[in-house]
Amino acid sequence: MLKIREFFDEAKVRFNVDDIISHSMIIFILESPHKEELKAGVPLAGLSGRSMAKELFLKEDILPMGKYLKQLAEDKKQAIYGIVNVCPFPLQKTAYPDAEFVRIYERELEIAEAVRRSTANTFKDDNKAIFHELLINDFQNRLLKAIEEDTIIVPCGKFAEKYVNQIAIKDKLNIITGVPHPSYNSWARERYKDVIQNVRNQGKKRTS
Numbered sequence: 049m050l051k052i053r054e055f056f057d058e059a060k061v062r063f064n065v066d067d068i069i070s071h072s073m074i075i076f077i078l079e080s081p082h083k084e085e086l087k088a089g090v091p092l093a094g095l096s097g098r099s100m101a102k103e104l105f106l107k108e109d110i111l112p113m114g115k116y117l118k119q120l121a122e123d124k125k126q127a128i129y130g131i132v133n134v135c136p137f138p139l140q141k142t143a144y145p146d147a148e149f150v151r152i153y154e155r156e157l158e159i160a161e162a163v164r165r166s167t168a169n170t171f172k173d174d175n176k177a178i179f180h181e182l183l184i185n186d187f188q189n190r191l192l193k194a195i196e197e198d199t200i201i202v203p204c205g206k207f208a209e210k211y212v213n214q215i216a217i218k219d220k221l222n223i224i225t226g227v228p229h230p231s232y233n234s235w236a237r238e239r240y241k242d243v244i245q246n247v248r249n250q251g252k253k254r255t256s
Contacts, residue, residue, distance in 0.1 A: 052178045055156035059137040060186070063144065065091055068117045069194035072130025073254045074247070075201055076100070076113075077191075077208040079164070079229070080135040082143045090114035091131040092230075100204075100230035103244055104129075104251070113230075128254045132194060134187045134211045139164040164207065169214065188215050198222070200250055205229030224250070 065081040068091065076092075084094030092100060097112030110116060113131065120127040141157045144150050150157060159175045163183070171177040192215075195201070201223045203209040212223060226243045228234040235244050 063137040075130040077203040080139040103235035
């Protein structure tokens with residue numbers, strides 16, 4: 049058996065990227081942080097975050113979503129949006145800046161990457177099952193602390209949607225489904241036009 053719990057706990061202490069959840073009426077659920085997020089200390093700090101912000105606010109010149117929300121908070125301005133990652137630390141080996149950590153937990157990271165790639169809701173492999181369970185519990189605890197009665201949950205991509213669907217009170221949540229992960233400018237694609245417009249409309253309702 050691998051040191052899955054030990055890896056999870058240490059990764060969360062050393063490479064955690066905090067969620068952005070202050071009084072959020074609409075919370076975007078993403079997979080996990082990567083290099084840009086570790087550097088900036090906020091989720092959605094790179095190209096995906098910029099793509100999301102451009103489409104959500106229909107502005108070309110705008111900070112990536114996580115950095116934009118951080119700026120609003122620093123300026124003491126109210127934001128209706130929040131961001132919660134399913135996993136608060138990177139699920140990909142390539143994101144880690146510490147080669148020694150990667151060396152020590154190489155096999156555990158392979159399990160994390162395998163769970164990330166999988167569409168399964170349950171795992172027969174003990175190591176994957178443990179990691180999957182730790183993910184669900186940690187994600188659920190953070191999300192339930194963040195939501196209020198009228199909060200809208202927007203899982204972005206299949207991985208985020210899969211874990212939102214496994215939350216114990218899923219049926220009581222207000223969820224917008226079918227929203228893609230904002231990587232590769234997917235939010236600008238014609239096939240997602242209606243669902244992204246719905247997200248914009250919900251934002252307008254809560255700021256009007």
